[in-house]
Amino acid sequence: MTTTETVAAFAPVTGFDVERIRADFPILSRRLDGDRPLVYLDSANTSQKPRQVIDAMTAHYEQINSNVGRAVHQLGDASTQAYEAARVKIAAFINAPDPSEVIFTKNASEALNLVANTLSWARGDYEVGAGDEVVITEMEHHSNIVPWQLLTERKGATLRWFGLTDEGRLDLSQIDSVITDRTKVVSVVWVSNMLGTVTPLETIIRRSHEVGALVVVDASQAVPQLPVDVTALGADLVAFTGHKMVGPTGIGVLWGRSEVLDALPPFLGGGSMIETVKMEASTWAPLPAKFEAGTPPIVEAIGLAAAVDYLSAIGMDRVAQHEHAITAYALSRMNEIDALTILGPAEAVDRGGAISFELEGVHPHDVSQILDSLGIAVRAGHHCAKPAHKRFGVQSSTRASFYLYTTSGEVDALIDGLDQTKRFFKVA
Amino acid sequence: MTTTETVAAFAPVTGFDVERIRADFPILSRRLDGDRPLVYLDSANTSQKPRQVIDAMTAHYEQINSNVGRAVHQLGDASTQAYEAARVKIAAFINAPDPSEVIFTKNASEALNLVANTLSWARGDYEVGAGDEVVITEMEHHSNIVPWQLLTERKGATLRWFGLTDEGRLDLSQIDSVITDRTKVVSVVWVSNMLGTVTPLETIIRRSHEVGALVVVDASQAVPQLPVDVTALGADLVAFTGHKMVGPTGIGVLWGRSEVLDALPPFLGGGSMIETVKMEASTWAPLPAKFEAGTPPIVEAIGLAAAVDYLSAIGMDRVAQHEHAITAYALSRMNEIDALTILGPAEAVDRGGAISFELEGVHPHDVSQILDSLGIAVRAGHHCAKPAHKRFGVQSSTRASFYLYTTSGEVDALIDGLDQTKRFFKVA
Amino acid sequence: MDLQALYQEIILDHYKSPHHAGLREPYEAEVHHVNPTCGDEVTLRVHVEDGVIGDISYDAEGCSISQASTSVLADLLIGIPIDQAHGIHQKFVELMQGRGQVEPDEEILEDGIAFAGVAKFPARIKCALLGWMAWKDATVRAVTDLEAKI
Amino acid sequence: MDLQALYQEIILDHYKSPHHAGLREPYEAEVHHVNPTCGDEVTLRVHVEDGVIGDISYDAEGCSISQASTSVLADLLIGIPIDQAHGIHQKFVELMQGRGQVEPDEEILEDGIAFAGVAKFPARIKCALLGWMAWKDATVRAVTDLEAKI
Numbered sequence A, B: 001m002t003t004t005e006t007v008a009a010f011a012p013v014t015g016f017d018v019e020r021i022r023a024d025f026p027i028l029s030r031r032l033d034g035d036r037p038l039v040y041l042d043s044a045n046t047s048q049k050p051r052q053v054i055d056a057m058t059a060h061y062e063q064i065n066s067n068v069g070r071a072v073h074q075l076g077d078a079s080t081q082a083y084e085a086a087r088v089k090i091a092a093f094i095n096a097p098d099p100s101e102v103i104f105t106k107n108a109s110e111a112l113n114l115v116a117n118t119l120s121w122a123r124g125d126y127e128v129g130a131g132d133e134v135v136i137t138e139m140e141h142h143s144n145i146v147p148w149q150l151l152t153e154r155k156g157a158t159l160r161w162f163g164l165t166d167e168g169r170l171d172l173s174q175i176d177s178v179i180t181d182r183t184k185v186v187s188v189v190w191v192s193n194m195l196g197t198v199t200p201l202e203t204i205i206r207r208s209h210e211v212g213a214l215v216v217v218d219a220s221q222a223v224p225q226l227p228v229d230v231t232a233l234g235a236d237l238v239a240f241t242g243h244k245m246v247g248p249t250g251i252g253v254l255w256g257r258s259e260v261l262d263a264l265p266p267f268l269g270g271g272s273m274i275e276t277v278k279m280e281a282s283t284w285a286p287l288p289a290k291f292e293a294g295t296p297p298i299v300e301a302i303g304l305a306a307a308v309d310y311l312s313a314i315g316m317d318r319v320a321q322h323e324h325a326i327t328a329y330a331l332s333r334m335n336e337i338d339a340l341t342i343l344g345p346a347e348a349v350d351r352g353g354a355i356s357f358e359l360e361g362v363h364p365h366d367v368s369q370i371l372d373s374l375g376i377a378v379r380a381g382h383h384c385a386k387p388a389h390k391r392f393g394v395q396s397s398t399r400a401s402f403y404l405y406t407t408s409g410e411v412d413a414l415i416d417g418l419d420q421t422k423r424f425f426k427v428a
Numbered sequence C, D: 001m002d003l004q005a006l007y008q009e010i011i012l013d014h015y016k017s018p019h020h021a022g023l024r025e026p027y028e029a030e031v032h033h034v035n036p037t038c039g040d041e042v043t044l045r046v047h048v049e050d051g052v053i054g055d056i057s058y059d060a061e062g063c064s065i066s067q068a069s070t071s072v073l074a075d076l077l078i079g080i081p082i083d084q085a086h087g088i089h090q091k092f093v094e095l096m097q098g099r100g101q102v103e104p105d106e107e108i109l110e111d112g113i114a115f116a117g118v119a120k121f122p123a124r125i126k127c128a129l130l131g132w133m134a135w136k137d138a139t140v141r142a143v144t145d146l147e148a149k150i
């Protein structure tokens, strides 16, 4: 495919050297079947990891490994300090006022379940009970739907949600009748992993706090791509996940205002989260230990700290600019393709980099299969967002998503691949 | 210190080459402060990791990394296959009848909480409700106490427990009046992480099943050290943790009979654990996905599979024999020390390798501090077993614990170090 | 990456024009199966008469592989005695789970042999089996229900 | 690993014979503090009289560092005006959290300067602070209670 003049050109971010970044990611130089280079366009699913992150974990296992918070010996000390330093780094990365407000979980899903469960067990102000309402949106990831379904069902509360406009934006036209005095919790995604839509959080937080509701933000797709300042944001709780931000698997984060976290009952019970244990009853440790039962994902936290260091060295503002540039370029090129429909905003305005689309007459599984044969990795399916798919009358879609290592050449390869897909299935 | 004739000699296991094993563990050749070699006697807290395990994880991050169960592309496929192969390996390692009965959690604590929470949410046969009883023991790790305290308190059920004999064994003399028709669940540790005591599981399981109670076994210290066959064992649910069995942090396992797991409601809600999601309600995926919400600890599962391969290649029977030989040697040498009292069985019979002790006149923190200055890493504190400490009238203790890489020379270093500790604090 | 092995002409033909599609009366059992990975769905009805699979009707949403395999399923099993149908089902499942090592028997599987290549694509095996698993589930239910009525 | 810096003779002396140990009357506040890591505990009472720390009495179970530092605490603060006591507390906390970089003032901390070496052992800082944190908690409560009564 040749680039014609009508095609929008890619506008690279000054000083952002994608090739140099790519050199840090060992997997990006691997070859796939048929000796094809890997074109990895599935970063919203999970990101790749730079050598710096992998090495930090290896070094810890080889030189420091030991349990944390329990041992007085040199390794135990060093391990505890590395683990707590990771917390401090992550707090700084999201501008949390206090590192003890950063709770390590195993992923974003656990972080969201932590909130939903402790709200169900809370007594007093924060308890969600019969007659109370929880508000989510139709574009949530299943991990921000199911915990609230379980909570509201168990407690006899009601789950409500914001619908979507045809363009894939939140329909906030009825906000005052959706978020009301009955609303106890509003839990919304910051950047949709399917539609790419960015939520107007300010409006939602303002209205929620007006009625005294807690605001939970699923920032799983935001923290990897945007400079995030939880203090400025004003939400009460924010969840995200390590593996999508060049960090390892097995680690997620819940940040919460200490006032809220202090008032909530514990989540899981066990070692480390206690102050004292008697057979008859126990008392709880202060934050953050209270929410970290058992041996935590120690090396994973250290890996996540290395990820945060890596991203910070590049600068999150630049990561965001690159994401925007790549997304704008991809959208403009995809908009050219006949028979291709984008689900979600078709322009790179208030929009993250996940682009889900339909190719008329070819099922997403088949699209991604053909692309895969060309070395292009995209995702096909419901992307854990079945309700949002249903809203647009489809079962599933194909999704391309980008990150700091994505090049415009990879977008070109995708466009090319889609062309071949159409030919293979004799579409148009 | 010179070994005199009265000292029991160490009886090495034939064909078990500790030095060769040690060469696999990079950390074991590191030097500590003052250029002292590391004498790591804290394996019951967390084990060290062989190069094979570290390398397996690095290789995955560098060549295969991708999310599982969601993507059709080559990396996604390879990642999913590696993750599911890990499940198959771990199932084989504990002789589970079916790999789908192996649930990956983040640690043993989460596995135990999974059981306690789902039993609280269950309706019907498995529900633990008002009037029901849950039975544990006085030597449980906090992670097998607190979840049951939370469950019984939330549901108005009653928590009961077996006490301990002066030798640190379970007092089962009243078993028929402790485990009764009111008992819904019996959750016991297999090998105590503090006393070293091995529980007579057969007796407990027989009685529990007689009254129709579910049996949960905390095998966190058993699976690393003993050949385990969950099918022969006959328990209903078994929990253990990766980091204590030469595997990575961030991964634990719950095995359960599929009949039980199928009947329990889900634990955490989110991606991957669903069959279908509508805004109004959702349905659940079959085992094992039902209990694995969100992106699982993928690379950690792969690391754990490498750990299982490593242990299997050596042979768990031999690992157990070595542990027994080292423990017998350590006990015999420690029994010689005046002013030293062992908490738990003083002989290596029905006993694991954790040896907790008191040194008269020196607080455990101070014992471990002096040992640490000699490069010897032991644990001081309550070892997440406060009730067992209280039973023996102490607040805390010092604990030495061993693993497949522990040498008799390291035990000698410990004995020597304890001697120096006594001199430092002018004891006897 | 042998795309031609996966997307046999026969498969694409069934995909473009699936046989026996649509939901019909009479039926003794209707099931709804979902592939949780991608959300593909099939609603499938089985009609059993005198020990024979009288009809298989379905409404399916899914990829070429799952659509085509449900179409082939209906072709193969309608009009066949139940026992024999289970045998064919068994052969198809074995072919799919054979990692490309199983030689399919054209006598038994007819157009179904076109799916031999799918077995080499682990992520697509679930697609190929979606309709077949639904059929088995429905047939077992239909037979159990009929027996309960006797 | 500078063991001598950690276990100063003064510390070992206080450990062997702690000053002002035991629980006494009168007192306005009693607190119970635990070091969750190792389970060390202290029950500590404060008696406040005319703006002065009239008495500090305690029952402590713990290591040499925590025992000795509680003993030194009692030595230093009994008989001292509350404000001044808070100042001394502040100095001691700063010393402990100073990573070994803070030069202790013997005029103010007296025997407390023996703990300078503890600051280099991060795992032991909590031990040294156990009694001090308990004292602060108790004193704040005692004062609040007294004020409430006025």
Ligand SMILES: Cc1ncc(COP(=O)(O)O)c(C=O)c1O
Binding pocket: A271, A293, A294, A295, A296, B044, B045, B107, B108, B109, B110, B141, B143, B144, B189, B191, B192, B193, B218, B220, B221, B241, B242, B243, B252, B384
């Ligand atoms: C007997 C026992 N049970 C449970 C646990 C908890 O394991 P984890 O901390 O990995 O959750 C441990 C280890 O700390 C243990 O020794």
Ligand SMILES: Cc1ncc(COP(=O)(O)O)c(C=O)c1O
Binding pocket: A044, A045, A107, A108, A109, A110, A141, A143, A144, A189, A191, A192, A193, A218, A220, A221, A241, A242, A243, A252, A384, B271, B293, B294, B295, B296
């Ligand atoms: C928006 C959003 N929320 C939540 C999640 C769940 O994250 P995890 O799978 O790491 O728990 C994801 C990713 O899968 C996501 O994209």
